[in-house]
Amino acid sequence: MTLMKLTLRIWRQKNARTEGQFVTYQLDNVSEHMSFLEMLDVLNEGLVAKGEEPVAFDHDCREGICGACSLMINGYPHGPLPKTTTCQLHMRHFKDGDVITVEPWRARAFPVIKDCVTDRSAFDRIMQAGGFISVRTGGTPDANALPIRKRSADLSMDAAACIGCGACVAACKNASAMLFVAAKVGQFAHLPQGQVERKERVKAMIGRMDVEGFGNCTNTYDCEGACPKQIPRRFINEMNRDFIWAALTE
Amino acid sequence: MKLDAKCPSGPIAQQWDKHRFDMKLINPANKRKFDAIVVGTGLAGASAAASLAELGYKVDVFCFSDSPRRAHSIAAQGGINAAKNYPNDGDSVMRLFYDTVKGGDFRARESNVYRLAQVSNAIIDQCVAQGVPFAREYSGLLDNRSFGGAQVSRTFYARGQTGQQLLLGAYSALMRQVGLGQVKMHARTEMLDLVVIDGRARGIVVRDLVSGEIRSYAADAVVLATGGYANIFYLSTNAKACNATAIWRAHKRGAGLANPCYTQIHPTCIPRSGDYQSKLTLMSESLRNDGRVWVPKAKVDKRSPDQIPESERDYYLERKYPSYGNLAPRDISSRAAKEVCDEGRGVGPSGFGVYLDFADSIQRLGKSVIEERYGNLFEMYERITGENPYGVPMRIYPAPHYTMGGLWVDYNLMSTIDGLHVIGEANFSDHGANRLGASALMQGLADGYFILPYTLGHYFASSKLGKLTTDHPEFKRVENEVNERQQRLTSMNGKRTPDSFHRALGAIMWEKCGMARNERGLKEALQAIPALREEFWQNLKITGSREEYNVVLEHAGRVADFLEFAETMCLDALTRTESCGGHFREESHTPDGEAQRDDENFCHATVWEHLGDGKTPMAHKESLTFDTVKLTVRSYK
Ligand SMILES: Cc1cc2nc3c(=O)[nH]c(=O)nc-3n(C[C@H](O)[C@H](O)[C@H](O)COP(=O)(O)OP(=O)(O)OC[C@H]3O[C@@H](n4cnc5c(N)ncnc54)[C@H](O)[C@@H]3O)c2cc1C
Ligand code: SF4
Numbered sequence: 001m002t003l004m005k006l007t008l009r010i011w012r013q014k015n016a017r018t019e020g021q022f023v024t025y026q027l028d029n030v031s032e033h034m035s036f037l038e039m040l041d042v043l044n045e046g047l048v049a050k051g052e053e054p055v056a057f058d059h060d061c062r063e064g065i066c067g068a069c070s071l072m073i074n075g076y077p078h079g080p081l082p083k084t085t086t087c088q089l090h091m092r093h094f095k096d097g098d099v100i101t102v103e104p105w106r107a108r109a110f111p112v113i114k115d116c117v118t119d120r121s122a123f124d125r126i127m128q129a130g131g132f133i134s135v136r137t138g139g140t141p142d143a144n145a146l147p148i149r150k151r152s153a154d155l156s157m158d159a160a161a162c163i164g165c166g167a168c169v170a171a172c173k174n175a176s177a178m179l180f181v182a183a184k185v186g187q188f189a190h191l192p193q194g195q196v197e198r199k200e201r202v203k204a205m206i207g208r209m210d211v212e213g214f215g216n217c218t219n220t221y222d223c224e225g226a227c228p229k230q231i232p233r234r235f236i237n238e239m240n241r242d243f244i245w246a247a248l249t250e
Numbered sequence: 251m252k253l254d255a256k257c258p259s260g261p262i263a264q265q266w267d268k269h270r271f272d273m274k275l276i277n278p279a280n281k282r283k284f285d286a287i288v289v290g291t292g293l294a295g296a297s298a299a300a301s302l303a304e305l306g307y308k309v310d311v312f313c314f315s316d317s318p319r320r321a322h323s324i325a326a327q328g329g330i331n332a333a334k335n336y337p338n339d340g341d342s343v344m345r346l347f348y349d350t351v352k353g354g355d356f357r358a359r360e361s362n363v364y365r366l367a368q369v370s371n372a373i374i375d376q377c378v379a380q381g382v383p384f385a386r387e388y389s390g391l392l393d394n395r396s397f398g399g400a401q402v403s404r405t406f407y408a409r410g411q412t413g414q415q416l417l418l419g420a421y422s423a424l425m426r427q428v429g430l431g432q433v434k435m436h437a438r439t440e441m442l443d444l445v446v447i448d449g450r451a452r453g454i455v456v457r458d459l460v461s462g463e464i465r466s467y468a469a470d471a472v473v474l475a476t477g478g479y480a481n482i483f484y485l486s487t488n489a490k491a492c493n494a495t496a497i498w499r500a501h502k503r504g505a506g507l508a509n510p511c512y513t514q515i516h517p518t519c520i521p522r523s524g525d526y527q528s529k530l531t532l533m534s535e536s537l538r539n540d541g542r543v544w545v546p547k548a549k550v551d552k553r554s555p556d557q558i559p560e561s562e563r564d565y566y567l568e569r570k571y572p573s574y575g576n577l578a579p580r581d582i583s584s585r586a587a588k589e590v591c592d593e594g595r596g597v598g599p600s601g602f603g604v605y606l607d608f609a610d611s612i613q614r615l616g617k618s619v620i621e622e623r624y625g626n627l628f629e630m631y632e633r634i635t636g637e638n639p640y641g642v643p644m645r646i647y648p649a650p651h652y653t654m655g656g657l658w659v660d661y662n663l664m665s666t667i668d669g670l671h672v673i674g675e676a677n678f679s680d681h682g683a684n685r686l687g688a689s690a691l692m693q694g695l696a697d698g699y700f701i702l703p704y705t706l707g708h709y710f711a712s713s714k715l716g717k718l719t720t721d722h723p724e725f726k727r728v729e730n731e732v733n734e735r736q737q738r739l740t741s742m743n744g745k746r747t748p749d750s751f752h753r754a755l756g757a758i759m760w761e762k763c764g765m766a767r768n769e770r771g772l773k774e775a776l777q778a779i780p781a782l783r784e785e786f787w788q789n790l791k792i793t794g795s796r797e798e799y800n801v802v803l804e805h806a807g808r809v810a811d812f813l814e815f816a817e818t819m820c821l822d823a824l825t826r827t828e829s830c831g832g833h834f835r836e837e838s839h840t841p842d843g844e845a846q847r848d849d850e851n852f853c854h855a856t857v858w859e860h861l862g863d864g865k866t867p868m869a870h871k872e873s874l875t876f877d878t879v880k881l882t883v884r885s886y887k
C-alpha cells in the first residue's frame with residue numbers, strides 16, 4: 001500500500017460574519033485507499049486531539065447520492081475526476097508530495113456558514129416555487145393507466161438524477177443555477193404528468209432563481225463538465241425553449 | 251407500561267377498512283386548529299408532513315441536514331415492493347403479506363403487516379402521479395424485477411436510485427406545502443429531547459446546528475420519523491449522521507423500545523480497507539443474481555483468485571443451500587460469510603472478505619450483458635477499491651444495514667406516550683426479526699402517505715388537547731436539562747475525541763452483538779459498555795463552543811446516546827435466548843447449525859421500559875398471535 005505525504009491548503013472561516021483565509025496543514029501517511037473525506041477525517045481527528053477546531057465540511061451518505069458533500073479541490077468542484085462526488089474521490093488519484101487546495105463553493109447565493117460549509121437553501125426555495133406536480137396524496141389513477149414511452153421515462157430519469165449538490169453553480173463563472181433548475185424542469189417536461197403545469201413551473205422556478213441571486217447563463221457549460229451526475233446541457237436548451245414558449249403564449 | 255396494540259377485530263382483510271370507518275374525523279374547517287411536529291424528512295417524514303399539510307393541519311418539520319432532500323432514504327438503491335401483480339405471476343396482497351410475515355421469522359404483528367401489503371399499491375400510484383420516473387418497458391408500462399429472493403417480480407425501481415427518486419417525490423410534495431405556507435421547515439435543526447405534559451407528547455427541544463441555540467417547539471402531537479440506529483456499530487451502510495438520539499430521548503421520557511436486538515446485517519458490502527474507514531458501502535443485492543460466492547477451501551490461502559483452481563474453491567452457499575444457492579436470504583448469507591472467515595478462509599488483505607465472482611456469468615452471457623445489468627455498480631466498486639470486477643472477482647463482506655427494532659407503536663402508529671407517533675425505520679416495524687429487500691421504502695411511504703394522516707386525525711379528534719405554548723414550565727425544565735447536558739459535554743476537557751469513543755463502542759457491538767451473539771459475549775459487552783460510558787463522561791474532548799456550528803459537539807451528543815442505547819440492545823439480545831431472523835444466538839441452533847426459533851417462549855415483541863439512569867430497564871411483552879399465517883420453520887435448504 002502506498003502512503004503519501006500531502007500539503008493541504010484549506011479555507012478556514014469561523015462564521016458568516018468573519019473573514020476567512022487559507023491555512024496550511026501537513027499530512028503524512030495518507031493511504032491511497034482512503035476517500036478524500038476520510039483523509040480529511042484523519043486530519044480532523046489530529047486537530048481535535050491537539051485541541052484545535054476541525055475543518056467543517058458538509059457530508060452524509062458518502063456514496064455520491066445525497067448531494068451534501070461539496071468542496072472545490074484544486075479549483076475543481078468535487079475534484080478533478082469526472083462523474084465523481086468528493087465523497088467518492090479516492091486518494092489514489094493524488095500522489096506523494098501533492099499540494100491540495102480545498103475551498104467551499106463560491107457563489108453569492110451560497111453564503112459560507114463555516115469553513116467549507118455553505119448555505120444552499122436557495123435550491124430548496126427554487127423547488128418551493130414550482131419543483132413539483134401539484135397532486136395531493138390519494139385519489140391518483142392506477143400507475144399503469146398512463147403508459148409512458150420508455151424513451152421519455154429514461155430522459156426524465158436522466159434529468160431526475162440531479163443530487164442538488166450545487167457543483168454546477170460553483171463551476172459557473174456567473175454562478176448560475178441553470179443546470180440544477182433545468183434538471184428539475186426537464187424531469188417533468190418529459191413526462192405526461194408534468195404537462196399541466198409546464199408553463200407555470202418553468203416561469204416560477206426561473207423567477208425564483210433570479211430572486212435568489214444566481215447569475216445569468218452565458219452558455220459556457222462549465223456546469224456540465226463539473227456535474228458529478230453528468231446532467232447534460234440539452235436540458236438547459238430545452239428549458240430555454242420552454243421559457244420562451246411560456247412567455248410568448250401568456 | 252400498558253401495551254394495547256388496538257388491532258381491529260374481524261377478518262384480517264377487512265380490519266383496515268373497518269378501522270378507518272370507526273376512526274373519528276375532524277371537519278375541514280377545524281383542521282387548521284391542530285398542529286403537528288414531524289421530526290425527520292426521509293421517506294416516512296416527508297410523506298407524512300406533506301400529506302398532513304395537504305389535509306389542512308399546520309406542520310413544523312425538522313431535520314439535521316442542510317436540506318430535507320438529503321435524508322438517508324436517498325441512498326436506497328434496489329427498489330420498492332408492491333402487490334400490483336402487473337407481471338401476472340401470481341402476486342397478491344395476501345402473498346406480499348405472507349412473505350413479509352414469514353421473512354420476518356414470525357415476529358411481526360399480523361394486522362399491521364396485512365395493512366402494509368394492502369396500501370402498497372396506492373404508493374406506486376401516488377409516486378407515478380408525482381412524476382417519479384420508474385423504469386418502464388417498451389410498452390410504456392412499468393417494469394418489475396424480483397428482489398431479495400422473492401419468487402414473484404414485485405419490485406418497482408428507478409435505475410439504481412429508487413430511494414432517491416421516491417424521496418425527491420415526497421420532498422417535492424413537501425416543498426410545495428412549504429411554498430404554500432402550510433409547513434414550516436427547520437433544516438439544520440436537531441431534536442435533543444421530547445416534552446411530555448400531562449402524559450401527552452406536546453413538543454420538542456432542539457438545537458439550531460448553525461447558531462447553537464437551544465429552543466422549544468410546542469404542538470398537539472409529535473411524529474418521529476428519524477430513521478434507524480445501525481450506526482451504533484460505527485461502521486455501517488447508513489449515512490454518517492444517522493443516529494438514535496430522537497428515539498432514545500423519547501424512550502427515556504416513557505416510550506417503550508421494542509426489540510432493539512433485531513438488526514440486519516447485509517451480505518453484499520465492500521470490505522473495510524483500513525483503520526481510517528468511515529463507513530461501508532452497500533453493493534446492491536441484485537448482484538447475487540449473477541455472481542457466485544466462494545472462498546478457498548484451504549485456510550489462509552494467499553494465492554490470487556485466478557491461481558486457485560475450481561477444485562480448491564468452496565462455493566459455500568451453493569453447497570449448503572442448494573435450492574437457494576447464492577440467493578439465500580440476507581441473514582443466512584451473512585452468517586455463512588462470517589463462518590468461513592472465522593475459519594480463516596476469508597480473502598483480501600484483512601481476511602474478512604469473500605469473493606463474488608462474475609467470471610461464469612461473463613462467459614455465459616457475455617460482458618455486455620453483465621455491463622448492462624450492473625455497469626454502474628461495477629463502476630462504483632472500481633472507484634472505491636481500484637479493482638476491476640470484470641477481471642478479478644469482487645470482494646464482499648457483511649455490514650450492518652438496517653434496524654428492525656425501534657419504538658413500539660400500536661396499530662395507529664402511536665407509541666406508549668399519548669400523542670407521540672413513530673413512523674418509518676424508527677418504529678419497531680412490520681418487518682419482525684428480519685426485513686425483506688425493497689420493503690423498507692414501502693413501509694416508510696405506507697406509514698407517511700396512507701396510515702398516519704388518518705390515525706393522527708383520529709388522535710386529534712378523540713383527545714382533549716388544551717392549547718399550550720412553550721411558555722409552559724415543562725418546556726423550560728426540559729430546556730434546562732438539555733442545556734446542562736450540553737454544558738457537561740463541553741466542560742470535561744479530557745483527551746479522547748467523540749469519534750474515538752464511537753469507534754470503540756462500534757467494535758464492542760460488532761464483536762459481541764453483531765452477526766452472531768452468545769451469552770458470554772453479551773455479558774462481556776454489558777460490562778464493557780458502562781465502562782466505556784464512564785470514561786466518556788470523564789475523558790471526552792470537545793473543541794469549539796456550544797454557541798456555534800460545532801460538529802464535534804453534535805457527534806458527542808449522538809455518541810452519548812448510543813452509549814446508553816447499546817446497553818439496552820445487548821440486554822435485549824441476552825434476554826432473547828432463541829435465534830430468529832437477524833438475531834442469531836449461537837446457543838440456539840438445529841443439529842446442522844441453522845437458526846432455531848423458540849416459539850414456545852419467544853413468540854412476542856419485547857418492549858423495554860426505561861426506569862431511570864443506572865437502573866435495569868423493565869421488559870414487557872406483546873405476545874404475537876398468528877391466525878392467518880401458520881407458524882412454520884423458515885427453511886432455505
Ligand atoms: C445503502 C442502503 C440501501 C438501501 N436500499 C433499500 C432498498 O433498495 N429498498 C428498501 O426498501 N430499503 C432500502 N434501504 C433501507 C431504507 O433506505 C431505509 O430504511 C429508509 O429509507 C428509512 O427511511 P426513514 O424515513 O424511516 O428514515 P431516514 O431516511 O433515515 O430519515 C431520517 C430523518 O430523520 C432526521 N433526523 C434523525 N434524527 C433527528 C433528530 N434528532 N433531529 C432532527 N432530525 C432528525 C434526519 O435528518 C432525516 O431527515 C437501504 C438502506 C441503505 C443504508
Ligand atoms: S445539476 Fe449536477 S452539479 Fe448541478 S446540482 Fe444537480 S447534480 Fe449537482
Ligand code: FES
Pocket residue numbers: 058059060061062063064065066067068069085086087088
Ligand atoms: S456525502 Fe452524499 S454525495 Fe457525497
